[in-house]
Amino acid sequence: MSLTKKLALAVAVLAAPVLAATTASAEGERYVLVSHAPDSDSWWNTIKNGLALAGKQMDVEVEYRNPPTGDLADMARIIDQAAASGPTGIITTLADFDVLSGPIKAAVDGGIDVIIINSGTPEQARELGALMYVGQPEYDAGYAAGLRAKGDGVGSFLCVNHYISSPSSTERCKGFADGLGIELGNQMIDAGQDPAEIKSRVMAYLNANPDTDAVLTLGPTSADPTLLALEENGMAGDIYFGTFDLGANIVEGIKAGTIKWGIDQQPFLQAYLPIVVMTNYHRYGVLPGNNINSGPGFVTADGLEMVEKYAGEYR
Amino acid sequence: MSDTAEVPAADERIKQTPAWRKALIRPELGGICGTVIVFVLFAIFAGDSGMFNSQGILNWSVVSAQFMIIAVGACLLMIAGEFDLSVGSMIGFAGMMIAIFTITLDWPVWQAIVVTFALCIAIGALNGFIVVRTGLPSFIVTLAFLFILRGFTIYLPQLIERKTIIGGIDKAAVGDWLAPVFGGKILSSLFTWLGDSGIIAVFERGNRAGQPVVDGIPMLIIWALALVAFGHFVLTRTKFGNWIFASGGDAQAARYVGVPVNRVKILMFMFTAFCACVFATCQVMEFGSAGADRGLLKEFEAIIAVVIGGALLTGGYGSVIGAALGALIFGVVQQGLFFANVESSLFRVFLGVILLFAVVLNTYIRRMITGER
Numbered sequence: 001m002s003l004t005k006k007l008a009l010a011v012a013v014l015a016a017p018v019l020a021a022t023t024a025s026a027e028g029e030r031y032v033l034v035s036h037a038p039d040s041d042s043w044w045n046t047i048k049n050g051l052a053l054a055g056k057q058m059d060v061e062v063e064y065r066n067p068p069t070g071d072l073a074d075m076a077r078i079i080d081q082a083a084a085s086g087p088t089g090i091i092t093t094l095a096d097f098d099v100l101s102g103p104i105k106a107a108v109d110g111g112i113d114v115i116i117i118n119s120g121t122p123e124q125a126r127e128l129g130a131l132m133y134v135g136q137p138e139y140d141a142g143y144a145a146g147l148r149a150k151g152d153g154v155g156s157f158l159c160v161n162h163y164i165s166s167p168s169s170t171e172r173c174k175g176f177a178d179g180l181g182i183e184l185g186n187q188m189i190d191a192g193q194d195p196a197e198i199k200s201r202v203m204a205y206l207n208a209n210p211d212t213d214a215v216l217t218l219g220p221t222s223a224d225p226t227l228l229a230l231e232e233n234g235m236a237g238d239i240y241f242g243t244f245d246l247g248a249n250i251v252e253g254i255k256a257g258t259i260k261w262g263i264d265q266q267p268f269l270q271a272y273l274p275i276v277v278m279t280n281y282h283r284y285g286v287l288p289g290n291n292i293n294s295g296p297g298f299v300t301a302d303g304l305e306m307v308e309k310y311a312g313e314y315r
Numbered sequence: 316m317s318d319t320a321e322v323p324a325a326d327e328r329i330k331q332t333p334a335w336r337k338a339l340i341r342p343e344l345g346g347i348c349g350t351v352i353v354f355v356l357f358a359i360f361a362g363d364s365g366m367f368n369s370q371g372i373l374n375w376s377v378v379s380a381q382f383m384i385i386a387v388g389a390c391l392l393m394i395a396g397e398f399d400l401s402v403g404s405m406i407g408f409a410g411m412m413i414a415i416f417t418i419t420l421d422w423p424v425w426q427a428i429v430v431t432f433a434l435c436i437a438i439g440a441l442n443g444f445i446v447v448r449t450g451l452p453s454f455i456v457t458l459a460f461l462f463i464l465r466g467f468t469i470y471l472p473q474l475i476e477r478k479t480i481i482g483g484i485d486k487a488a489v490g491d492w493l494a495p496v497f498g499g500k501i502l503s504s505l506f507t508w509l510g511d512s513g514i515i516a517v518f519e520r521g522n523r524a525g526q527p528v529v530d531g532i533p534m535l536i537i538w539a540l541a542l543v544a545f546g547h548f549v550l551t552r553t554k555f556g557n558w559i560f561a562s563g564g565d566a567q568a569a570r571y572v573g574v575p576v577n578r579v580k581i582l583m584f585m586f587t588a589f590c591a592c593v594f595a596t597c598q599v600m601e602f603g604s605a606g607a608d609r610g611l612l613k614e615f616e617a618i619i620a621v622v623i624g625g626a627l628l629t630g631g632y633g634s635v636i637g638a639a640l641g642a643l644i645f646g647v648v649q650q651g652l653f654f655a656n657v658e659s660s661l662f663r664v665f666l667g668v669i670l671l672f673a674v675v676l677n678t679y680i681r682r683m684i685t686g687e688r
Contacts, residue, residue, distance in 0.1 A: 039660065065653060068662065069611040073598055077378055081653050084370035098482035098604035110370075110528060111519040164469065165479045165608035190469060 029060040029088040029282055031275055034079050036095035036119070036166070038070030040193065042312070043219050043245055043267065047118075049313055050271035058279040060088075070163075072099045079103035088282055089113040091274045094120025094128075095166050104128050113281070115274040118267070119168045122291045131287065134273055136265035136295035138168045139175040144296055145242055145263055146179015149214055152260070154180060154240050157214035158205055159188040162198060162222035169218055172244060176216050191222050199225035203233055214240035220247030220312075227253050246299060251311045254301055264307075265295030268314045340684055342625045342633060345677040346640030349623060349669070353644050357651040366654035369515040369529040379646025380539035381594060383639050385613060386620035387539075387546040388590030390638035392583040393621055394550070396563030396630030397446060397453040399587045401438075402617055404464035406610030409435050409595035411468045414481035414605035417488075424484070425493035432592050438464070439588025443581030453584075461614070469607040485603030497538070497593070498600025500531025535597040539639075542590065546635035559583065563630025619666070620645050623673040625680065632681065644669065 033051050037044040048064050055062035065082060067074035072095055080103045082090050090107055094100055094116050101124075108114050108129040116125035117134045125133035149157070157180065159173035170188070177184040189205055191198040202225070206212060215230070217223040223243040227250075230236040241259045243250055245267075253259035273292055281287045299307055307315050357366060365371045385402055392399055409431050416427035442460055446453045472481055488494035510517045510527025518524050550556040561569035562579045569576050594613075599605050623641030626633025648669060652662050681687070 063656070069608075071608060071611050072606060073602060073609055076602065077374060077650070078653065080370070080374045081650050084368065084374050085365040085654055096480055096482075096604065096606065098480070098485075099602040099606070102602070106518075106528070109518040109524070110516075164473075165606055167478060167480050170478065190473075 029279055030063070031055075031060060031089045031091060031278060032063045032065060032082040032085070032087045033117075033271060033274075034075065034082055034090065034092040035064070035066045036070060036072060036075050036093050037066050038193075039066065039068050041070075041221060042247065043221070045312065046267045046314060047271040050268040051275065053314075054272040054275035058275055060275065060279050062275060063087075070165075072096050072166075076100055076103045079107060083107035083110055083112055087112060089115065089274075089278045091115045091117055091271070091278075093118040094124055095168065097124050101128060104130070113278060115278060117270040117274060118265075119166070125291070131281070132277070133291040134270050134294055136263075136293060138171040141244070141263055141265065141296040142172040142175020143179040144175075145216070145261075145298075146176040146181075148179075148261070148298070149176070149240065149242060150180050152240060154214045156182065156209075156212055157187055157216055157240075158202070158209070158212050159184070160191045160198065160202055160215065160217045160222040160226055161188050162191045162193055162218060164188075164190040172218055173216065193221060195221075195225040198222050199229045199232075202226050202229040206233060206235060206239075212239065214242065217241075217243040219243070219245040220250060223247065223253070223259075224249045227258060230258065246307065246311055246315050248311045251299075251304060251308050254299065255304060255308070257301070260300070262299040263295065264297045264299050264315065266297060266315070267294070269294040340680060342677075342680070342684070343637040343640060344625075344680050345673055346624045346637040346644070348676065349644045349673055350640050353647050353651070357647065357655060361651055361655040364654040364656070366651060369509075369527070371654065373529050373533075375647050375650040376536055377533060378650050379643045380533075380536040381598075382616055382620050382642035382645050383539040384535075384542055384594045384597075385587075385590050385617040386624070386638040386642040387542045387635055388583075388587035389614075389617035390621045390624065390626055390633055390635050391546055391550065391559060392587045393618070393626050393628065394563045394630060394633045395559045395580050395583045396566065397443075397580055397583065398457060398618070399439075399442065399584065400454065400457040400614045401442065401460035401464055402587065402591045403610040403613035403615075404461045404468065405435060405438070405588055405591035406595045406598070406613055407468040407605075407607060408438075408464040409592045410599045410605035410609050411472055411481070411607065413596060413599050414484055415471060415475060417484050418481050419475050424488045424491040428493050428497070428596055431596070432589070435588045435592040436585045439585040440581055442588070443584030446584070447577040447580055472605075472607060479607040480604055482604035484599055484605070488600060488603075494600050495534070497534055497596040499534050501534065501537065503531040506530050533597075533601070535601070538593055538597060539642075542593070543635055543639040550635055555579070560631055563632075565631070616645065619670060622677075623670065625673075625677040627681070632685075641673070644673075 035044055051062050051064055065078050067078060076099050079092060083106060090112055092104060097120065104114055105128055114130045115132055115134060116130045121137060122133040161169050161173060163169045173188045174184055189201055191201050215226060217226050230239060236258045242261050243259060244263045246262045246264050250259060250262050254262055277288060389399065412431045412434060413427045416422045416430060417424055442457055445456050469479060472479055506527045506529055509515045516528045518526055518528060550559060558574045558579045561574045562576045566576045598609065620641035621638045623644055624637030626638065648665055649662065652665060
């Protein structure tokens, strides 16, 4: 095979997916949602679905972007990139103010409307000149959950943190500890992202600290393996188990009584509402006068039907 | 012999190769072809998407420059016959060290940077020392350091600051003499002029209204170009460059002819660590914070760039220019896919295809050069 033939073949191979993928229309509004989630995080599937649904209903073009490994510095470049491609608006999470404030500010200065979702705080969103903040303030949600657990007689807990490199995760655990009125100390473990590792680390911790009253997990990534761990060491149903976010297994756990409650921050709304708000803003100039809190909503054994139906898809 | 001053006629025993072929067939050829293909493709599919306006160009240039910085180190090390899988962790670790020295210990930024560089280069030397002393594959030794360094990067800030991201370094760096060398921008006045004369876009509003959207060339890009120039010079124009090739080609044969193989390898590990530290320092100065998850998987990205650039995994063959082009291809493809509106989860598919294609092409070119079968 000659060099020229090889080159021609390579061009064909490389071009095929591009040809297949560039079906985007160039008219109408175009919105880009940038998240901080690595490819492997299942929770963000709901965001993608909510985004797609809003795009369809409002008849606008939507795109989802994320840093493949979850590296926030890569995410900053993606925001730069999104701004350079000249969209009508950008919807982005604010996982780390230091890293992302520069690119977001530059987008706002460049005349692009921005809505902050999911992480960060309403104050930070205002500081960056964003239109609004749609999300669940992490510390407050943790604090509310802590108060609830305290009322149920919890005095010590284990926080299973699967994304310890993001400050928002620590705030959830810290809020929970403050709600209980105890020190966080070393009750938070860095569980990593791998289900088998999370499971074994939870078991190891509970072996070493058998008197632990409660377990708090921060999402399906850590909740699912923790469920397995508790079933294996016989603590399921006995230990007080609360979790952030929902997923199919978490809903099953709530139904079975293993999990007391799930805190739903309703990611669907975090993706869906910004598209609706921005589209109406760009078409008719109307804008709600305040931030939107998408959560916290405690999901317990009552009223699970709807949640169950759409768990992992829209809930 | 010097009295026969006549020009010898063409020797029939030597195979004649035309001059154009000589000029074309070089280790960088694969990288050059790839670069041309990638740019042509994106010019077609993403030409009007903002990819080639000032903001867009800066965007993929910065990403490519990041890859380039670590690819130069990885390239020279790979030619010397060794691997370093701890590059990504070293980036996270170095950034975190700068943050801890600056914020927790309240050192001036320049001191934090200098000490961090010394520390990283020492760890690189330790890597190299363990490899040459034990004779273990560097793959294993540096894999160990991948975990060791990442572990410390997560543990130390939690122990000291109860956080995994330490910010505020940008405020501490104000007025520092060394920080701008990594985090500054040059040619600002040129870009201001470009903005004023309407050649590049300016901000429409906010407190930077009227300023150009691109306000200078980040030092990151300058570092990348300087390291590429340095690496290329050392490899192709110095005795030490020949030692690097010899160490990776056949270490035993190189020892027989007096090449200090161990010293070469340890120095290359140190240089790789130095490159990772440059990357980390630029990142910390740009974003003003260090995070425990910075630099994840960057070692593989560096190796991929080097392989796209035509280096052999087994050592003894490669080129710094090729690695730099590999980094450019990587950066342009990664950001360009976003511009071209491709579903971003397809990025890895592209990367795999490009990698495979590059290796096949490079093998073909290498056989033409070295005559191996």
